[in-house]
Amino acid sequence: MNHTVDGAWAAKPKLREFARRADAMPTTVGVSRHVFATIPLPVGIELNLKLEGLTPGGSIKDKAAKEMLEAAISSGAITSGSIILESTSGNLGIALARRCAELGLPFHAVIDPNASLDAVGAMRAAGADITLVDKPDAQGGFLGTRLEKVHELCARDARYYWTDQYGNPANPRAHEKTTAPEIADSFEHIDSIYIGFGTGGTGSGVGRFMKRHRPNTKIIAIDAEGSVTFGGKPGKRHIPGLGTSQRPTNCDVTVIDDLQMVSEADAIVACRWLAKRRGLLLGGSTGSVIAGTVQHRRRRMTDQAAVCVGISPDSGEKYLSTIFNDRWVLEHFGSDPIVRGASEELEV
């Protein structure tokens, strides 16, 4: 990004300081570029799990936040007087909050009851304002209600700049520019990439790159049961990250070769198994990717020793009071995921 401090920027000291900060934004999102954990799975393959939780913001959303803010600063849509606004269940909020703190911009997050307390605490620590909406929308999720609140705030105050992760092309572009080439650099040949879909930014960006540069690599979308993104029946979901109650504009179905829906109970089993048996504390959507890979390969792919990559969007610390907490699991899912998570069902 290139912001000169000439012209409009130089006219006012506040703008000049903002331009200087924007220029100096550290490229901290590059640290996890080539870190993969190799997990043998009981379907004849090893899943090479790209650990995106190793960024300073703790998730893959650091990349989308950086690209969306840089694009809007470059176009002039964000100025030093802007308030950055986003509807977020946690990770993008943390990523935007810390980027905005670096830039000296205020950040306002609209969250729902599925956001983890730790994620909200991290946003607050970086100075974010938080608005909670708790009325489910017509599909039983909260996306519709969160977006209503965003539109209301934008109509009320022209200083708001909504990053719009569900429709902003800079979100998938971040992954086309970073996540996808990082994966391609690490493996000469890849049979399948398993990617969880929330906004669709990660999957669509990685998919577009692979269709151009690795056309034989299959993109397998993982979504949560209860999500309507791929036309499923709406249902209650408790784990943030995957799934929507409205299909997002950023979900490019043309780059998806196959779809695997995963229950939240199976995602919890995989998370707890990974922690107990592999010592890896990873987030809920990583559990969905692991469970989804096993289920998809059992259903569709019988070739052994295929090269498979999965994306792990975040680490597990934010889920200690939910997925890794027996009381929370018992309350929402019963004892089955606890028993299965301690069993050998995912052992090779």
Ligand SMILES: Cc1ncc(COP(=O)(O)O)c(C=O)c1O
């Ligand atoms: C933990 C986690 N997993 C997966 C996703 C989905 O990624 P995307 O929105 O790029 O589809 C998100 C998005 O917020 C997330 O926070």
